[in-house]
Structures are given as structure tokens and as C-alpha cells.
Amino acid sequence: MNPFCDPETGICTPSTLDDLYSIGQDKLTEKTEIIYVGDPMCSWCWGISPDLIKLRDHYRSKEIGYRVMVGGLRPGGGDPWNDEMKNFLKEHWGHVTQASGQPFGYKLMEKDEFNYDTEPSCRAIIAARPLVQDQEMEFFEEVQRKFYVDSEDPKEVEFYQTICDKFDIDFEKFSERFESEEVRYETNNEFTLNRQWGVQGYPTMILLHNDQLFMIAHGYATFDQMNSQVEKTIAEVESKRGAAQ
Numbered sequence: 001m002n003p004f005c006d007p008e009t010g011i012c013t014p015s016t017l018d019d020l021y022s023i024g025q026d027k028l029t030e031k032t033e034i035i036y037v038g039d040p041m042c043s044w045c046w047g048i049s050p051d052l053i054k055l056r057d058h059y060r061s062k063e064i065g066y067r068v069m070v071g072g073l074r075p076g077g078g079d080p081w082n083d084e085m086k087n088f089l090k091e092h093w094g095h096v097t098q099a100s101g102q103p104f105g106y107k108l109m110e111k112d113e114f115n116y117d118t119e120p121s122c123r124a125i126i127a128a129r130p131l132v133q134d135q136e137m138e139f140f141e142e143v144q145r146k147f148y149v150d151s152e153d154p155k156e157v158e159f160y161q162t163i164c165d166k167f168d169i170d171f172e173k174f175s176e177r178f179e180s181e182e183v184r185y186e187t188n189n190e191f192t193l194n195r196q197w198g199v200q201g202y203p204t205m206i207l208l209h210n211d212q213l214f215m216i217a218h219g220y221a222t223f224d225q226m227n228s229q230v231e232k233t234i235a236e237v238e239s240k241r242g243a244a245q
Contacts, residue, residue, distance in 0.1 A: 033065035034216070034230065035206040037194045039073035040121035040143045040154065042202045043093055044220045047100035049141045051223040052203070056137060058227060068129075068136050070122035071202045072191030077117030085116075093148075099220060107151035114153070120178075121147070121154040123187040127177035128160075131169045139167060210237050 036052055038045035056066040079085055086109045093104040108114065125140055132139045142163045146152050152159055157175050164171045177183050197206070197213065205216040205226055214237075216229045 031065055031208075032063075032210075032234070033067055033208040034059060035067045035069055035208060035213075036137075037069045037071050037199050037204040037206065038140075038202045039071040039118050040125065040140060041116065041118040041147060042071070042073045043089075043096045043104075043148070045203045046144045046148050047096040047102045048203050048220050049102070049137075049144060050100075051221070051226065052205075053137050053141070054223045055205075055226050055230075058223070059230070064230075066137075068125065068140060069194055070125050070187060070190045071194055071199065071204075072122055072187075073118045073202060074116050075119040075122075075188075075191060077115040079116050081111070081114045081116075096220075103149055105149045105151045115155070117155060119187065120156075122191070123183055124154065124160055124178055126187050126190070127174055127180075127183050128164075128167075128169060131174060131177075132167050135167060139163065142166060207233050209234055210241065212237070 034055065038048075059066065090106065090109065093106075096102060097104060121143055124143060125136065128139050129136055143154060143160070146159065146163065147154050154160075157178050160174060160178070161171055163169075164174050194204075199206075201218060203220065204218050205221070207214045207216050207230055214233045216233065217226050
């Protein structure tokens with residue numbers, strides 16, 4: 001298999017898409033917004049999760065928005081589930097724990113068969129988006145926890161029953177959205193859009209400011225590192241705007 005997660009850079013590299021959806025240019029706005037591009041089955045995204053929530057909360061009082069975009073690490077999966085794959089994951093997850101302190105469970109390795117298809121977990125985030133509102137990151141994190149710590153399979157809709165209960169989401173409504181063609185299409189649109197933006201790995205943090213996109217972090221980073229880069233980028237943009245006026 002291709003080692004799609006790098007312990008040195010803290011980046012998980014996505015597979016290519018067989019079909020790119022034609023969706024046009026995403027409409028940017030004049031507001032300032034932090035955009036997180038990640039995948040619930042990206043281990044470095046699990047590692048960075050607490051720092052991302054801290055970053056979101058830090059900027060809420062500063063009227064800076066926060067948006068989640070699902071990346072699509074391995075839509076469709078297809079990697080062989082063999083000893084080589086299992087040993088790679090065990091070693092790699094150890095690197096993530098060492099860097100971030102995030103826990104992992106390893107019962108997944110006991111399964112005889114498993115397809116590392118990340119599309120359903122990404123689709124679940126979009127299915128829950130209008131139902132969970134401003135707790136989208138917390139929902140995202142619970143999906144990660146149930147997969148990485150509890151070793152359960154996020155491809156089946158039943159996986160999300162307890163998570164929906166935790167967030168007081170009507171599971172029937174969630175299930176309808178999860179299985180709908182509309183949400184499947186929207187999920188693939190986000191896969192396509194982040195690639196069109198040039199995102200080449202997850203987690204990636206982008207700052208939308210003054211109708212422009214700026215890279216804040218590409219790969220695992222701490223709150224302090226991301227916060228410093230946000231402040232630096234905004235200051236530089238505003239300085240250039242002031243000089244041009």
C-alpha cells in the first residue's frame with residue numbers, strides 16, 4: 001500500500017478522484033473565516049482535533065467564522081486489508097499519539113476484512129451539518145472517537161445512532177439525509193472543491209480574509225502555531241491594504 005500518512009509532516013495525502021464534479025467557483029465573501037479541511041478517518045485530523053476546537057472558540061469572540069470542509073482522504077477505499085496495512089496503521093497511530101496525546105484503540109486490527117473507505121464518514125458530517133448547527137466540530141470529533149478509540153465501522157448508518165443521541169439529533173432525519181443522493185452529491189462537491197483549491201493533504205487550515213485564501217497550516221499543528229499564523233496573516237494583509245489606500 002502507499003503510506004498515505006507521513007509521521008514527519010503530520011499530513012495525510014488523499015487519493016485522486018475518478019470523477020471530478022463540475023461545481024463552479026465557490027463563492028467567497030468579505031467576512032473573515034477559518035476553514036478546516038479534514039477527514040474523520042484521517043489520523044492526523046484526530047490528532048489535531050482538540051487544538052482546532054480551541055482555535056475555533058478563541059476566534060468566536062473576535063467575530064471570525066469557522067467552517068468545516070470534508071476532504072475525502074480515501075473515498076471508496078480499496079487498499080488491501082492485510083498485515084502490511086495493519087502494521088502500518090499501528091505504527092502510524094503511535095506517531096500521532098506521541099505528537100498529540102490522542103488515544104487509539106486497536107481492535108480494528110482484529111477484523112478479517114475492512115475497507116478503509118472514508119466517504120461515508122465525510123457524508124455523515126454533511127448529513128449532520130444543518131441538524132447540529134454550531135457543534136459541527138464536536139460531531140466530527142465524536143465520529144473520530146468512535147472509529148479511532150472504539151474501533152467501530154463508520155460506513156453503516158447505525159454507527160451514528162449514539163452520536164446523534166448525544167447531540168439530540170433526530171436519528172431518522174439524519175438517516176434520511178445520510179442515504180440521500182443530495183448529500184452524496186454535496187459530499188463529492190466538497191471533495192472536488194478542496195482539490196481545486198490546491199489542498200494536497202489533511203489536516204489543512206485556510207484563512208479566508210479580504211476575499212482571499214491563505215494557508216494557515218498544512219499538516220499537524222498546535223493551537224499556538226495556528227493562532228500565530230492567523231494573526232500574522234491578518235496583520236500582513238491589513239498592512240498592505242493600508243499602504244495601498
